[in-house]
Amino acid sequence: MVNLKINGMDVSVPEGYTVLQAAREAGIDIPTLCYLKDVSQTGSCRMCVVEIKGARALQAACVYPVAEGIEVLTHSPRVKKARKATLELILSNHDRKCLTCTRNQKCELQTLCDELGVNDIPYLGVRNEYDIDDLSTSIVRDNNKCVLCRRCVSACKNVQTVSVIDTMERGFITKVGCAFDKSLSSTACVNCGQCIVACPVGALREKESTDVVWDAIADEDKYVIVQTAPAVRAALGEEFGYEIGTPVTGKMVAALKRLGFDKAFDTDTGADFTIMEEGTELLDRLQNGGKLPLITSCSPGWIKFCEHNFPDFLDNLSSCKSPHQMFGAILKSYYAKKEGIDPKKMFVVSVMPCVAKKFESSREEMEADGIRDVDAVITTRELAKMIKQSGIKFTELPDEEFDNPFEEATGAGVIFGTTGGVTEAALRTVYELVENKTLDKVEFEAVRGTEGIKEATVTLGGKDVRVAIAHGLGNARKLLDSIRSGEKNYEFIEVMACPGGCVTGGGQPICSAKTHMDIDVKATRAKALYSEDERLTIRKSHENPDVKKIYDEFLEKPGSHIAHELLHTHYKARPKY
Amino acid sequence: MEKTATLPFKGTKEQEAKLMEVIAEHKGQKGATIPVLHKAQEIYGYLPIEVQTMIAEGLDVPLAEIYGVVTFYTQFSLNPKGEYQIGVCLGTACYVKGSGDILEEIKEILKIDVGECTPDGKFSLEATRCVGACGLAPVVTINDDVYGRLNKGEIGAILAKY
Numbered sequence: 078m079v080n081l082k083i084n085g086m087d088v089s090v091p092e093g094y095t096v097l098q099a100a101r102e103a104g105i106d107i108p109t110l111c112y113l114k115d116v117s118q119t120g121s122c123r124m125c126v127v128e129i130k131g132a133r134a135l136q137a138a139c140v141y142p143v144a145e146g147i148e149v150l151t152h153s154p155r156v157k158k159a160r161k162a163t164l165e166l167i168l169s170n171h172d173r174k175c176l177t178c179t180r181n182q183k184c185e186l187q188t189l190c191d192e193l194g195v196n197d198i199p200y201l202g203v204r205n206e207y208d209i210d211d212l213s214t215s216i217v218r219d220n221n222k223c224v225l226c227r228r229c230v231s232a233c234k235n236v237q238t239v240s241v242i243d244t245m246e247r248g249f250i251t252k253v254g255c256a257f258d259k260s261l262s263s264t265a266c267v268n269c270g271q272c273i274v275a276c277p278v279g280a281l282r283e284k285e286s287t288d289v290v291w292d293a294i295a296d297e298d299k300y301v302i303v304q305t306a307p308a309v310r311a312a313l314g315e316e317f318g319y320e321i322g323t324p325v326t327g328k329m330v331a332a333l334k335r336l337g338f339d340k341a342f343d344t345d346t347g348a349d350f351t352i353m354e355e356g357t358e359l360l361d362r363l364q365n366g367g368k369l370p371l372i373t374s375c376s377p378g379w380i381k382f383c384e385h386n387f388p389d390f391l392d393n394l395s396s397c398k399s400p401h402q403m404f405g406a407i408l409k410s411y412y413a414k415k416e417g418i419d420p421k422k423m424f425v426v427s428v429m430p431c432v433a434k435k436f437e438s439s440r441e442e443m444e445a446d447g448i449r450d451v452d453a454v455i456t457t458r459e460l461a462k463m464i465k466q467s468g469i470k471f472t473e474l475p476d477e478e479f480d481n482p483f484e485e486a487t488g489a490g491v492i493f494g495t496t497g498g499v500t501e502a503a504l505r506t507v508y509e510l511v512e513n514k515t516l517d518k519v520e521f522e523a524v525r526g527t528e529g530i531k532e533a534t535v536t537l538g539g540k541d542v543r544v545a546i547a548h549g550l551g552n553a554r555k556l557l558d559s560i561r562s563g564e565k566n567y568e569f570i571e572v573m574a575c576p577g578g579c580v581t582g583g584g585q586p587i588c589s590a591k592t593h594m595d596i597d598v599k600a601t602r603a604k605a606l607y608s609e610d611e612r613l614t615i616r617k618s619h620e621n622p623d624v625k626k627i628y629d630e631f632l633e634k635p636g637s638h639i640a641h642e643l644l645h646t647h648y649k650a651r652p653k654y
Numbered sequence: 655m656e657k658t659a660t661l662p663f664k665g666t667k668e669q670e671a672k673l674m675e676v677i678a679e680h681k682g683q684k685g686a687t688i689p690v691l692h693k694a695q696e697i698y699g700y701l702p703i704e705v706q707t708m709i710a711e712g713l714d715v716p717l718a719e720i721y722g723v724v725t726f727y728t729q730f731s732l733n734p735k736g737e738y739q740i741g742v743c744l745g746t747a748c749y750v751k752g753s754g755d756i757l758e759e760i761k762e763i764l765k766i767d768v769g770e771c772t773p774d775g776k777f778s779l780e781a782t783r784c785v786g787a788c789g790l791a792p793v794v795t796i797n798d799d800v801y802g803r804l805n806k807g808e809i810g811a812i813l814a815k816y
Contacts, residue, residue: 245725257657258655
């Protein structure tokens with residue numbers, strides 16, 4: 078332990094702590110801007126400066142390591158003056174249209190102004206003006222709001238290794254953007270949206286689709302069905318004041334019904350189809366010498382990353398569409414026919430924790446007979462906005478159930494929303510199908526947790542099946558590099574583009590840097606899904622009665638010709654630059 | 655707005671082979687980007703997207719990072735130099751004598767921005783710091799020719815000489 082004094086108080090913290098961490102443990106909140114735990118730690122914004130006795134200049138607390146006997150002042154007059162001046166300078170070149178900003182009331186810059194007592198902006202010089210890049214299907218960049226903290230750059234480059242944005246130019250005209258000022262849409266951006274959730278202000282946001290959804294709901298000619306991904310229920314509550322990790326499934330469904338959707342279904346049913354199809358694909362490849370490892374295809378950010386950076390692995394990808402696309406295809410075929418609805422009049426909205434799903438649903442392959450699987454994708458944040466716009470008192474809603482049919486979604490589908498979940502769901506089904514016996518314990522603990530790359534070996538039909546799970550594209554790159562070099566070998570790999578999986582996807586409620594310092598958001602939201610899984614009576618995809626029925630009545634069997642037409646897709650190599 | 659080249663890339667196989675040699679020499683070294691960019695600019699005269707992409711691929715450094723470095727340092731150029739290199743002095747004396755207006759006039763006539771080159775490769779335009787001829791302010795240089803005590807009405811005739 079290291080002993081130091083902070084504001085005259087004796088504090089004892091483990092070695093390797095920064096002054097910022099030590100102060101936080103002592104109950105002192107040092108303001109930060111460019112610091113984001115696990116993403117960015119550069120000490121460049123100077124918002125967290127502190128006085129260290131004996132040091133010549135003010136020091137950045139986020140990078141200053143504690144040392145025995147140091148004396149720190151976190152809120153001395155000198156420190157407060159320096160912080161305020163820095164903040165005022167940042168504000169002088171900031172587009173202060175806060176009232177209409179997507180991050181209004183959820184902006185770290187706004188919070189800083191409040192906490193540092195900024196009530197005037199004394200510097201009124203030239204302000205940079207930039208075009209807004211809104212050509213991407215998923216992400217909008219508005220550099221007029223950018224504070225140059227570089228959290229997005231670090232998320233894109235260091236965490237995800239996508240590396241399509243960086244800082245460019247110098248001095249006053251420094252900005253964040255793509256090489257040669259290209260739009261994100263003409264780069265190898267994978268639309269994961271980790272830049273959005275890293276951004277402290279409104280410089281990055283999703284390309285909103287709420288207007289088309291409102292229009293569809295208002296159109297009496299349209300039959301509008303909404304489906305929600307598993308991870309949405311684990312985080313939507315945060316937008317309405319619930320603690321992180323509170324599942325709000327029942328209230329979410331009640332809200333969807335009040336918004337005017339004709340039907341509200343659970344994408345978990347789609348996930349159960351994915352397991353049936355992908356599990357069958359895995360068994361087929363194992364038994365018939367197909368391309369291994371089989372790599373999951375649920376995460377559209379991962380798919381595009383693979384297309385740009387690992388085109389030699391495209392044949393390893395499962396040909397399965399992602400759950401919401403599968404479900405959309407089933408709704409517009411099986412369900413439309415059964416209910417006597419013209420699929421052309423059916424409008425399917427997917428609520429996703431993801432902004433890459435917006436790109437995915439727009440891919441030309443995502444249709445059958447000219448009918449799009451999914452018509453609009455909105456994020457968890459956009460759903461929260463719609464609920465607020467409708468005057469629905471979310472916290473006072475009763476708990477309601479998803480609509481019939483498809484209300485019997487399984488625990489296997491629910492855990493899709495966290496890293497390791499797809500693997501666990503697949504193992505629950507594949508194991509029982511191969512071994513022809515019931516699992517004593519459905520939990521596969523080895524594939525759970527937030528470690529970047531997880532490995533496990535499972536015996537299936539007397540054969541060892543080596544499994545690896547990566548979340549975050551930096552980890553996926555590491556894993557694939559180790560396979561390319563021949564160092565590692567696996568039969569099955571799960572990849573989720575976002576660190577933590579969908580629960581911490583680019584479309585989820587944004588947690589401030591402070592929240593990330595205090596709470597492990599990935600693990601806490603994952604816990605909400607695992608508790609949902611435990612609560613459900615059916616926890617294996619192959620036991621979902623709706624899934625069984627649809628195979629009996631319509632799809633014949635997993636991997637059938639018609640299943641391939643509706644539920645499977647293909648990929649293409651894309652340029653790296 | 656995407657930055658597009660004002661004239662097409664005319665790199666040769668020989669230039670590419672030279673660049674590949676430079677990249678091979680520096681590959682795997684820490685801090686290789688800047689020395690390789692210097693050499694590349696010596697080889698090609700400037701650093702267009704084609705050259706930066708070869709460097710990004712060769713050194714396994716993101717293109718966005720390479721571009722960030724190129725635009726940070728003024729000695730790197732995204733555009734080739736023209737047959738005639740125009741320098742408009744924006745030093746204090748020239749500036750107060752109206753060199754800013756002269757610069758605008760040249761941009762208007764040649765339809766290029768500072769740092770760019772005309773599509774025919776004839777003129778490139780730079781804004782310079784003090785060239786040490788304050789007595790002649792405002793000053794424009796075209797290669798080795800110096801034009802002093804200018805007003806913007808004279809610009810068209812001067813450019814027409816080249």
